[in-house]
Amino acid sequence: MSAPPETTDEGRVVLDARDIARALTRISHEILERNKGSEDLVLLGIPTRGVGLARRIAERIAATEGVQVPVGSLDITLYRDDLRQQPARGPQHTEVPPGGIDGRTVVLVDDVLYSGRTVRAALDAMRDLGRPDVVRLAVLVDRGHRELPIRADHVGKNLPSARTERVMVRLDEYDGHDEVRIAGTGTGTGTGQDEVGGA
């Protein structure tokens, strides 16, 4: 699938495919550096796009270290604190790798860090699945506006934004191409899916 043509109402591209690739490579190295290798690492992507990002990071670690780090998914739908503010939506898949997460170093992977509520929900969700030694957070984009005392350990790009703007992450495996866009100045026409991606 090829990328759609540029349109102005779609906003502007802030990361293209190569930027994303470089950012993920850097994050992968940072993770290894911080962890002093790949031992006990588990990557948990937050659906939807966090899962794809986690897999890409795992590929890069495998390329560097020759080790396949376990990758799973951690859905946070049922742990959201705003469940009652919208119609109930079905949960997405949660998959803990066979080795579990007890005693591991879990790196949560998400596409956009925004209010911090998704991460809080993810921490709650993880508590029901096991007890990691360490939990770290890797995000492709940090757009600011935190509402909770949460910060990312590994950031692809810090992207100052207005609350009225929308940040849209497109990944090849879901959207047919890789890019990050920022759009809108208070028109509020963004789709719910994009907003969820940046919670």
Add this chain to the structure above:
Amino acid sequence: MRKHLLSVDDLTVDDIATIFATAAEMHDVQRREVKKLPALRGRTVINLFFEDSTRTRSSFEIAGKWLSADTINITGKGSSASKGESLRDTVLTITAMGVDALVMRHSASGAAQQVAQWVDASVINAGDGTHEHPSQALLDAYTLQRSLGTLEGKRVLLVGDLTHSRVFRSNVKCLTRLGAEVTVVAPPTLMPSGVDTWSREAGFATSYDLDEALPKADAVMMLRVQRERMSGGFFPSAREYTVGYGLTRDRLAVLGPDVPICHPGPMNRGLEIAADAADAAQSLVLDQVSSGLAVRMSILYHLLAGEGAS
């Protein structure tokens, strides 16, 4: 999805697909060490059972608890009429305590539908008389779909006391909606009144002859036959029923090893289902129980978690 689940008619094909997708995730929770999700924290679910049912009540109770709802059981044998209180007064009294959902079982057909008109809470029909039992139909279809891959074009037999079966009435709606070719089998005295015209409209077939229908089946669902029906003259003896309509060892051999067997329970072993069939490798009876939990978690979640839920 609608506010209440009173009948399979309340669900579109998309709704059913959504319930099944969520149920699949809920199914995984059953394998976890910590079987608890916070989705319904602060919600109150009352299991209001006017008629005894250990299995459905406990299934809804666990489903509610695993979703962190406050689940309370109220059971009362006999109709409220016999106590001098109207059904309306009974349910209004209970819901006045601030209830988000009533999971209701009643011996009278239509009771859940009537109650839904009187209360603000979501009403989930956990079996009304001989009318419907939608959560059972959903869990049966979910179980069969997991076993068969799809229900589209699959030939499913429902065998037993159709007249008095809410499982039959809900299942035939749910299965046909999902594309299955359903044939219902019973002696003429246990066929519901007017089924000839109604089956044609609803798109299922009827038969008095189990042996003719059995070899073509992709799945078989045996329905409970109550021994009390004999005194009502619906059939002469248990022995005669078994010979005509039981899933016996001989009929099990006709079925072949890959045809799934379901039974909503409780089973009358030796009457409508032989022990060999109930315990066969292809029997989904226990899968139905675990699927039941997942499906009921999914139902509670979709009816109660989102906005607009009371």
Add this chain to the structure above:
Amino acid sequence: MTEQNTILLRGASLLGEQGADVLVVDGVIAEVGSPSAEGARVVDADGLVALPGLVDLHTHLREPGREDAETVLTGSRAAAMGGFTAVLAMANTSPVTDTAEAAERVHDLGRAAGLVDVHPVGAVTKALAGEELAELGLMARSRARVRVFSDDGRCVANPRVMRRALEYVKAFGGVVSQHAQDPDLAGPQSCCHEGELSGRLGLPGWPGVAEEVIVARDVMLARHTGSRVHVAHASTAGTVEVLRWARSQGIAVTAEVTPHHLLLTTDLLGDYDPTYKVNPPLRPAEDVEALRVALADGTIDAVATDHAPHARHDKEHAFVDAAFGMLGLETALPVVASVMVETGLMTWADVARVMSTTPAAIAGLKGQGRGLEVGAPANIVLVDPSADVTVDRDASVSLSRNNPWHGRTFGASVRHTLLRGRPTVLDGSLVQEH
């Protein structure tokens, strides 16, 4: 002549035909045609149809026992509002009207209310149990002069008991009104017509044949005993066939049909609304059609309301547990006008026959159903045949609200009712002067 006891009904259309003035003096029709109005209280009846006061063979007034649902007084009000001048009050009260004393009590309550003639129906069997005959003769000899006997609500199922009852009432010209329903074919849980809808809804139904086998049996018993049997609330096409055959054989059988069985069908049960739960049950459209034809061609003799008031809480149960019955007195005439007259199946003269003359004859009521002729008691109802009235259950004068007609619009309405010359209803409102 004083205005007190002289009334001139001006310009009424008699039985829907020729217009005439009717002069009523001292409770009796004194003159029909163009009498002088001098000294008379004039009631403008221009455009109204005059019929003899209606007679209901089948009413439940609930007193004694369930005065929260209806009393003889409130039921009499509803009857007068509906254009009735006589009602037969069924025996299934608490206690049951199965003694002379019980019958006299209802009779006296009716007299005290003074709005319609209330004639108690006597039970056929003690306590409606279907086993031993009640004191039929003593009730007949009582002040209440009971002539109609019925276990209504229950069938006199035992053929031996039914035979004896039919034989016994011959001595005083009585008639047994049978609630035809074989209890073995219609189990205790039965609550609706057995058919496709009951199969879908999972409601225990009773089949039309449960009624028809009893009607067939009873007409044979009537022939055998040479007595008279009356079929209460006929509800199926099969019953009509049996009646037609019985008439062709000269058997002394009469039958009534309710307004609701002439219009409402079993489809209304789709939402399990107990308002529509009634015994016998609402039937499919084919039965409704057959009943209309039978009423028009005289196979069915009379319309009777089966007015069955119930306290609200007795209807607010699950469908199978809720009480049977629906209100009928106030709406009977509008319903019959709508399904029989407006459709061209019957004339107003036919309405007078099936709602007044014939029921009065079946019940042996001498002063009722006499027609609008000089010398007859002035029991008269004046009907607006071109009204446009929407039924509001809360506007009912009955104590109960189990009204299946709520929200329906009818093209006829009762304007005035006279009981022996005394207005009980004027301009659609009760006259509270007694």
